[in-house]
Amino acid sequence: MSSLAQASARNEHGLYLVEGENMVREAVRTGKALSVLIDESKLSLYEKSIPSGIEIITLSGHVIKKISTTVTPQGILALCALPQETSLGDIGTRVVVLNGVQDSGNVGTIWRTAEAAGFTGLLMDNNCADPFSPKVLRSSMGACFRIPVIRLDDLCGAFKYFSGFSIIATSLEGETLFKTSLPKDNILIIIGSEARGIHEDVLSYATRKVKIPMKGQTESLNASIAAAIIMYEIMRR
Structure with a gap:
């Protein structure tokens, strides 16, 4: 997951990550989120806001921090597919x-x-x-x-x-x-x-x-x- 911070990995896998409560909420609302990654210590805080059809993956705070590109991670990220080619x-x-x-x-x-x-x-x-x-x-x-x-x-x-x-x-x-x-x-x-x-x-x-x-x-x-x-x-x- 942490490799998705690099353009080469995003292009290879056709995926990207967004992080933070507001960005994840919008990714879910617009149907762009494939799955949501949540710090296990914050699962109760975020779980109810994720629709039942979207996979939730719980990870340790250490792993979340490793994946995150922000100084103070909010403990929630969404995995999204790169958009198909637009005309x-x-x-x-x-x-x-x-x-x-x-x-x-x-x-x-x-x-x-x-x-x-x-x-x-x-x-x-x-x-x-x-x-x-x-x-x-x-x-x-x-x-x-x-x-x-x-x-x-x-x-x-x-x-x-x-x-x-x-x-x-x-x-x-x-x-x-x-x-x-x-x-x-x-x-x-x-x-x-x-x-x-x-x-x-x-x-x-x-x-x-x-x-x-x-x-x-x-x-x-x-x-x-x-x-x-x-x-x-x-x-x-």
């Missing part, structure tokens, strides 16, 4: 595209914010953090169970599928976000790497480039903050 047609018409976003916390936070702002899917290249790594899952706060994600080798090839969509990219040469006319639907928002921004090949597919105005001496914003501002500006209109 581009299944991620809806309001999509966030991640190009080389390698920080796990940013990927998870963008996933969570995308759901909150009414976006329907996440599209990312293989240079991004693994969406089913423990930190991404924790940061997503359950959005991982509800908003589909697709990982691709070639984002540019995927853009051809979204013919007629507005493809919005962040760029220092872009129009000021708050003065730009943007659609509420049939839209892709591209968020680039924290260090290098959006790759030139990907940027070339943008139908509109925008920038977020900043005062003071700040040169850039965190990727998840920039994504949130753009998503909520679109939702506001």
Whole structure:
């Protein structure tokens, strides 16, 4: 079980773990949990909240701590199957595209914010953090169970599928976000790497480039903050 903290093991077995009471509850509610692992000393605390059709596996606190990736485990985890391959047609018409976003916390936070702002899917290249790594899952706060994600080798090839969509990219040469006319639907928002921004090949597919105005001496914003501002500006209109 502890090997599932590594991407290679997750891909080999087609499984991943989520931990903590809230994440396990959501995994169960959405039908994603195959089984639930509980610290034997906390069985009475959690057992009643697990539906009868889901297998409960009790483990010692020592084993739970070994499996857990958090400093203070809550004593409950869920084993879930990696989702089957999702087609581009299944991620809806309001999509966030991640190009080389390698920080796990940013990927998870963008996933969570995308759901909150009414976006329907996440599209990312293989240079991004693994969406089913423990930190991404924790940061997503359950959005991982509800908003589909697709990982691709070639984002540019995927853009051809979204013919007629507005493809919005962040760029220092872009129009000021708050003065730009943007659609509420049939839209892709591209968020680039924290260090290098959006790759030139990907940027070339943008139908509109925008920038977020900043005062003071700040040169850039965190990727998840920039994504949130753009998503909520679109939702506001």
